[in-house]
Amino acid sequence: MNADRPMVRIDDLWLSRGVNAILKGVSLTVARGSVTALLGPSGAGKSTLLRCVNALETYDRGLIHVDDLLIGCEKRGDQYFRLGERVLSRQRAEIGMVFQSFNLFPHMTVLENIIGAPIRVRGQGRAEAIAHARDLLRKVGLSEKEHAFPKQLSGGQQQRIAIARSLAMRPKLMLFDEPTSALDPHLVGEVLHVIRDLAKGGMTMMIVTHEVQFAREVADRVAVMVDGQIAECGPAAAVLSNPQDARVRAFLSRTLRPDA
């Protein structure tokens, strides 16, 4: 496989719900092993875009490729048709997603949360899945919590477990939707630390975040969404220090100095 091929290629994506146009022609590529941060004001469509990449949302127009796999639809003749849920779940298995609200399964222990999908979806053996899970728990620094239930963990710990749970599927791509927004300020650091390690390990990631400082540090590229479109996209330093688009300038000055 060609290493120059982007991991994610989004071409002219349109999506509306009722009369509201939510995505209006979004195009974006994410290179293999790179980190793209998605920034933008509330309601801009960042979560929706991320959910499209993971086939959790049906879009009206446009194409999404992840590693040459056409996401959410298939081509028959010269027309595209929405895929059925079973095929969609096979596509989703290749892509990890971490949510703002963790969404750990409360009726399972930490270990069961992590090994469930590798065993049930991938058909992995239990012993192998447990060994991998323990490995991941060590990486996120929570080895001693494998028998705890989610309710017994802090928010930061829950989010680290959620990341480990996604990684257990050995995804090609990780999507993060505001992974630290639901956390107390003193718990944000431990989660960002885990994501930073992933970036060093060469994981391809798309991260929706409000942590501009973190984006500047970890992201290779920054895309700023405004009102359903990508207003500006480029190398992190360039976009964050010297934005060209007026809407992006306005957004960044608001975010960097919230009280101004």
Next chain:
Amino acid sequence: MSAQSAGAVILPRRQPSRWIGLPLIGVIIAWMIYQVLTNHGFQWTVVWHYLFEPTILVGVGMTLALTVLVMAIGIICGGVLALVRFSPGPMLPLCARAYIWFFRGTPVLVQLVFWYNLASLFPQISFGIPFGGPKLFAISATAAISSFTAALLGLGLNEAAYMAEIVRAGLLSVDRGQSEASKALGYRPAQTFRVVILPQAMRAIVPPTGNQIIGMLKYTSLASVVGLGELMQSVENIYASNFQTIPLLIVAALWYLLLVGLLSIAQSFIERYYAFGTTAGEGAR
């Protein structure tokens, strides 16, 4: 370190107000026991004589069997109805809503008598091509609909409508994020339902279902209108001939109390099973 901290031991709070009612309750209970033992209307010897009478035991058995079967029909059909209500497409959910509206909207007594008298509407129950086509299989309705099947259908189909709403409420009580996370991990739709949604929905489904079962235990007495020999019917048959109404009603009440007690114990065990990570045993916060 903390073990040596000033040595203060914190005792539980004293709450004498909790005991204020004790003398009053004591007096009331004493009066009730006195009444029960001295009032000759209770006729404890008659109660004791009939408590294990074979016809009564047969009635208890029938009540239990009917409750179990009716609730099985109710839970299975109700579960299916709830799923149908969530299915895509306008037709199926609408049918489920119509079913629930109809069966909750008509008195169960009417439904019972209706099923029992089905023969007067459809003398023959047959299976084949409708609108006068050839029949593959036919049976006379009076033979097919005994009082037992009438009771089973009447109570079971009615119960399904109520159980459908209980199951639906349970499924709705599970946070949307749960199915999203499950899908994102690649779980197939059936796995998402079975592994992630249903176990969590059970927490909200079990207590009202226990309520329904206990209620059904007593609603089965309605089946006496179609001549089914369950507990109340057996009791009525006896006091109709010997006029010992109160003692025989006590016999029935004692049996119902025993069965309800057993069901309540079973329910609390099931609830504990589904109280993942929140019970004291697993170290609640």
